[in-house]
Amino acid sequence: MKAAVLDQNNFTQQIEALQTPEILPYHVLIKIKAASINHHELWSIKEQRKKSPDLIVMGSDGAGVVIGTGVHSNPELMGQEVIINPSLEWGSNPRTFGTDYHILGFPQQGTFAEYLSIHERYVVKKPGHLSFEEAAAIPLAGLTAYRALFTKGQIRKGNKVLITGIGGGAALLAMAFAIHAEAEVYVSSGNEDKLNTALTLGAKGGANYKTEGWAKKLLETSGGFDLIIDSASGPGFPELVSLANPGARIVLYGRTAGMIPTLDPQQIFLKQLSILGTSMGNEEEFEAMVKFVGLHQIKPVIDSSYPLAEIAQAFEKMKSGDQFGKIIINIPS
């Protein structure tokens, strides 16, 4: 089969011919129809200290068709169109993943390939309203957004919600989920075009964090926030603490802007704020997320699509930072 293999010397992807994976017991073999790329892959490459002796096929997000079932697997999965849960071996504690936890794609072979063998518990039926491209845009970003908003953030109808860094995959799905949960959603970005597009997608307001006094202005127009979903951390984080209403939850899932500077503890305890770290989610959350997507016929925002042969260009596009929505990899039959 064709697959994108990581060149461990140059940290680029190149297409090679690999053996189609064998189907282990309880596993299914999936013909991947589409994958999508994530910053997670860039970090994995960057943070990879020790080179692996094996060929590395990355890729956490994918959707496709089950074309084979292993010993003990449910035979009814054969032929099903599925979306893949990349959050593997979470463990029994809903608060946090255990020591066996890993994300599909590295070191376990991922979705940037024609075929993938995976335990049947990690496939969920693809909602009918989604194409394979759209389905492949959802797993990692949707799971992150769902746990952030629902499990951690305890979103309620009528909540005022701020989602930072709009344009990223998780932020855009968080916006869509929050709108369908009947919250009032505001967004922030350093890019006016992204803010304007978010308004056309249902955001009630937006703030450009590169303009002076943005937080004060946003506080005036919004009246403050009950729930903030932040992927940035960094120098703007104390502003989020100021924008939080009493009793608010600030859910943190990234650090694209770096370390969190000095915080005022009095604001945190007098406003009874909760600052909640989150990362990925468990199997129940993945299933609930896909169900929510199906129920509300939610479609992800797609920035662009590349064939597998051009995966290197897709990563270049992501590094540029100007995408709005997910970048898809189509895997030919």
Add this chain to the structure above:
Amino acid sequence: MKAAVLDQNNFTQQIEALQTPEILPYHVLIKIKAASINHHELWSIKEQRKKSPDLIVMGSDGAGVVIGTGVHSNPELMGQEVIINPSLEWGSNPRTFGTDYHILGFPQQGTFAEYLSIHERYVVKKPGHLSFEEAAAIPLAGLTAYRALFTKGQIRKGNKVLITGIGGGAALLAMAFAIHAEAEVYVSSGNEDKLNTALTLGAKGGANYKTEGWAKKLLETSGGFDLIIDSASGPGFPELVSLANPGARIVLYGRTAGMIPTLDPQQIFLKQLSILGTSMGNEEEFEAMVKFVGLHQIKPVIDSSYPLAEIAQAFEKMKSGDQFGKIIINIPS
């Protein structure tokens, strides 16, 4: 009646003769038997920008006997020995107090007086195993500790719990409550004597944060913490983030050590930590706390007692910072 009145020029307390308060409808008149002092009073004095035209009688903590009931009050309260809930007008949102919220003692007349008239909903029957002195040591500290451990921290049997700044009233009651909730409790302090006393009271281990490498050593001996109750904030806070196990809760209710310096967001989201601000508690929590104290026959640690006439010395003692437990004010009959 005799009362300690705040001298608004010198910010000291002086004993004066005031009129006994009238009993409003739904209120009860309490003969205060004992009160206790809190840092809250020092802050109220310090942060008081605008002088009040009235005589200010401070005091949040108190216990006594109901000697009068007002129109519409429950006549069965007459003669009851009670403990007073100082957390007034919390409002309907369990996450946070509303705009009418205030703490007994300022500006509303408090417990540093022979008599107090207060709405009957703020009196709870004193557990029988407590003297009036002991009962007066509990309200503010116990409410803070209870909400921090149970409502916010979701303490469970077997949890490893770290309580910082042992010696303070809330920290000591948090330790007692956590031990009775069958947690393994560790404590920290800058004072070896306080650490040793905490060990005799049931703490499993202690760390002196003034010694080099304390956090690393504590991590090794404890294996990390599921729940951390912190009153300090300040430069040691990032160490608490490092000491937290995956899925842990860090509950913050004070800032005796000042602002929180740079934090690593990756630790917060990869360990799925919750940093939870808390302050005081609502009526349900106060009742649950007093019930827990009665059920487990918990006694607060008392540092020293002063008669009302020597309240100024009691505050001097608190300012010295070397007390271990609560400082009591006895109110003569």
